[in-house]
Amino acid sequence: MLRIPCPWCGTRDEAEFRYHGDATRPRPTAADTLADFSRYTYGRDNPLGWHLEWWLHVGGCRRLLKVERHTLSHEIRWVGTPEASPAPEVQAP
Amino acid sequence: MTGPARIAQGLLTDPARPLAFRFDGSEMRGLAGDTLASALLANGRRLVGRSFKYHRPRGIVTAGCEEPCALVDLIGAAGREPNQLATTLALHEGLVAVSQNRWPSLELDVLAVNDLLGRFLPAGFYYKTFMAPGWAWERLYEPLIRRAAGLGKLAARVTEHAAPAEIVHDHADVLVVGAGSAGLAAAAVLGTAGLRVLLADQDVMPGGGTLLDPRWSGWREEICRRIAALPTVRRLARTTVLGAYGHGVFGTLEALAPQERARFGGLRERLRVVRARRVLLACGAGERLIAFPGNDVPGVMLAGAALGYLRRYGVAAGLKPVFFLNNDEAYETVFALAEARVLAAAVIDPRPSGRAAARAQEAGIEVIAGAVVCRVRGRRGVRGVRVMGANGSTRRLDADCLLMSGGHSPATSLACQLGARLEWHERIAAFTAEPPSPAGRAAGAARGVYGLAAAALDGETAARALAAELGRTAPLLAAGPGLPSDPDATPLVPFWEVRAPGKAFVDLQNDVTADDVRLACREGYEHVEHMKRFTTCAMATDQGRIGGLVAAAVLAHARGAPLAEVGQVKPRPFLEPVPFAALAGGEVRGHYKPKRRVPLHDWHERAGATFVNTGLWLRPLVYSRAAGWEPVLEEARAVRRAAGITDVSTLGKIDVQGPDAARFLDFVYANTFSTLAVGRARYGIMLREDGMLFDDGTTSRLGATHFLVTTTTANSAAVLEHLEFHLQAVCRELDVVLTDVGDQWAQFAVAGPRAREVIASVVEGLDLTNAAFPFMAAAEARIAGISGRLFRISFSGELAYELAVPARTAPVAWQAVLAAGSRYGIRPYGLDALNTLRIEKGHVTTAELNGNTTADDLGFQRMLKKSGDFIGRALGARPGLAATDRLQLVGVRPVDRARRLRNGMHLVAPESPRTSLGYVTSSTPSVELEGWVGLALLAGGRQRIGTRLLGTSPIHGERTELEVVSPHMLDAENTRVRS
Amino acid sequence: MSGPEGAITLASCPADIVELAAFRARASDLARLAAAQDFALAAGGGTAARAGRLSLSVRPDRWLLLTTPAAPGESAALRREMCRGCGAVVDLSSALVAFLLAGTAVPEMLARACRLDLEGRAFPKGCAAATIMVQVPAILARLSAGMLLLTPATTARHLREWLVETSQPFGLALAPDATVSALCGESQT
């Protein structure tokens, strides 16, 4: 079971959060093609390792969090607000 | 007297409190503090069950939850409970237990013939049988196996009330697993450092191994006294840690003490979910068996278990024991029984010599060194053994029990679940596992450190390290005052199996022999996990704790590989059987889901409403308890002819405010809201990013930067989440605040030709004429003296208003409308009538907004914005979604007006009745039109309007000729809503 | 109020509840306006009381203000006047129901549904948090008067029934309604 350290609420059980998928793909803009929207909506990498993903804290502050989670060990090494990004050195594999 | 084998005073038993109990119909007596197993042994009872596959007689092998054989059915007031462990089941007055797995009786089991036919029931039997033709499995094998094999019987039992159950959430800095010498020392250190400690121990009393050695009682009492004085340490007795779930979360099961049970309404077990920053695994080591022919005969027991029965309950496992051991620790049983004047017939030790053996010999006990047990005499109970010396000579020994020990294996399951890797130690012939940092540490016997004093010191060391990791300094304890010393011991010699004729079991619960393991290997199941699945070794309640490593050793030998490489099977949660009731907790039956009640729930109830569950909501379906359509149609008719009022408080309501509110709504809705004037409402449709319809509802502009969004009842939570996600992830530059106001506002629809007159008499200061307050107007209003909101919107297709008031004032406003409307014949109407009205009108709900329909499918194509981005714009424009043969919304009516429609009825062409062209989504008898009307999704539906099809419902045996019509079956020009 | 040692008392707390939500970068303006009206806005995850009025913060840049009940909508209208332009003011007086639980066994009882650590050191007086209990949203705040619990109105009966049932083994006494000024008691920022 995940325990996610919410920057607003403190560490909370997974049961309070809703998963909202890959946080590395920005939504295409109106100028982008149908193929871009297809990739955004349906395209999913399935990485083994660190993954940046959206979790919405519906059972707490209702804020959207960006969470860096290891897909094998489930370790969480970074949590931030939607604007933030993990430090570059942390991004290295 | 409580049995011939009660030879001493036990640590846990109270000789002043005898208890009567029954086992297989025999009256027996035990003592308070006994387990069922200790009481049975005290009464000289050795045969307690029959085995799973071969129906061989079985006795008590262990003294704890690792017990493979002594499983019984407990007969209680509430019925039969199978698979109760006699070794952990606390005895109580009047307990009734029966043995399992025997037919017709324990002494004479006809199916023991399986034992003789064993060569035809080899390992892998199930797998091979599954290969047989299906009919044979169903008619022949399964009934046979069900009769012959399996554990206890499950009596189907459905009672009116669920058994009490609860889940408790716990938090700690450190979870200490096990209260042996290591765990106690660790808890004392951590607690002194001011850390919050949860000390979970399976036993009824703390102490672990120290309970078996009187030299340790002083130390134990002192350290327990210290721990009890530490305010931050909580000790949980009878609590098993079931599994490690990562992120510091552990599942534990606490069995309640009798007085606690009574306090919590008969609760027996409590599931505790522990969240801990660190774990300290001081869960000890388990003794393992030796595989030799007849190692399952009742009377064969682990030596450590026999020590437990003596120390804890004052019970001798036998009065003439013979021992078969390969380690010095197990000699403690020899010495303890000798002290209680139960002299060993002999000790058989495969090692040539050893310190403990020398001590035994000094005490006058015969030690047969370099020898093994090659046969056990007796079938329903040990009568003796045959011993084979190093030179191959054999010798017969008489005995009434055989106490064995193949060494001790550290408990590694929790560490492995935390991601630890097994490490092989030749010194103890076992694996250890250290949890990865920073999850926690292992200490004491769980880490392969043997000796109680060594374990205590190790526990202290681990605790000090954890305290440091958590930023605390722990004072030095050096394991506390009066720490006894550990005896010197000669290391064990790994010893797994005696290969001699007969069945040598590695798993007593699943009847798996060493030969079965070799068979698995021969058939190619060489990996330890494959061997497990082929043989069923290490499955079921005991998880192979006493023989799993022995099986792995046999496999390693068969493979010619080192045991270190073969490894052990992966231990998964749960470590011990858990009742489903404990896992479910209190959220069962009536408490399975919360009930959501509208603010006027009590009024609806008093008005005689029949309620329907929609999601969590309880909604009034119809104000009648009578069955059939007539009460529904009466309500709907009142709306069409005069006026009706219905409670629509369940609609989702989201308050949207901020400088960018209009821009945000333009993005989340497929139609435009920025052009909406203040004081006006607009119907809106929301798409998912894949272009499918997500939700619909009316949104009102209450101010330049203030909107009120309404959603369908079903999607209210999903829409809020969808908006919050997009606001924070996609539209981060927009300054908008979203607030769920669903519960704040009670909302009622007042509909019907007389609605304006009704509303006019409850609303003050608002001109309700068409010019001043037209269709789709919205305004703040005083309603029956309450500040609320008035909207002119209609779901029924009639002239209608929706009025919203703060929920706690709902009864006042509702009653005021009813009073004002009484002269016009107003009636409350329920969900069924609402449905009738909207189907006639061709309005859609979640039956049509089913996640597979597009705006075009439901006829909303003209609402889509031509410019600007919005969710679903790009993918909604995919050419395939504009195909003319997609399922499109139409109306349907039976040609024969006397026939009925059914939801889910398939639409087919008469010439190809097996090809579905679509289906009926909603249907109702009509109040305005003759007969039934329905909405349907029909392939190329708009092109088929005016044609006829068949509606078929094979499960009702119905075929009905239908005409396809426009979904707007009533007032297509919308004159009523604008009247 | 009477009951066994360590018993739990349960009271309803009639209150007007208004949520203030600051628009972007306007939180400090909002706090200033509030202070001018004698409202102390709580820090994140906390409570603050002034002049018999209580504020809680369980969401960033949002505050729940609890005041003594007035006519429906009146408190919200006053606050709207106060905050104009700085943030959204939403009346939640009917949306949320407030209960006050008191007694030493309250954290132990709540642990049967609440996943948060409510132990005294982890959740001391002046703390507030939003979570889920018995499948419904719950806002908890530890005050001198006890544990304040806010929950959505349409599932409040469900939660109240659970509280009553679960409190039985600890001893339960139903207490008369608690006023907002009683909640404010000695609660400090």
Ligand SMILES: [Zn+2]
């Ligand atoms: Zn949060």
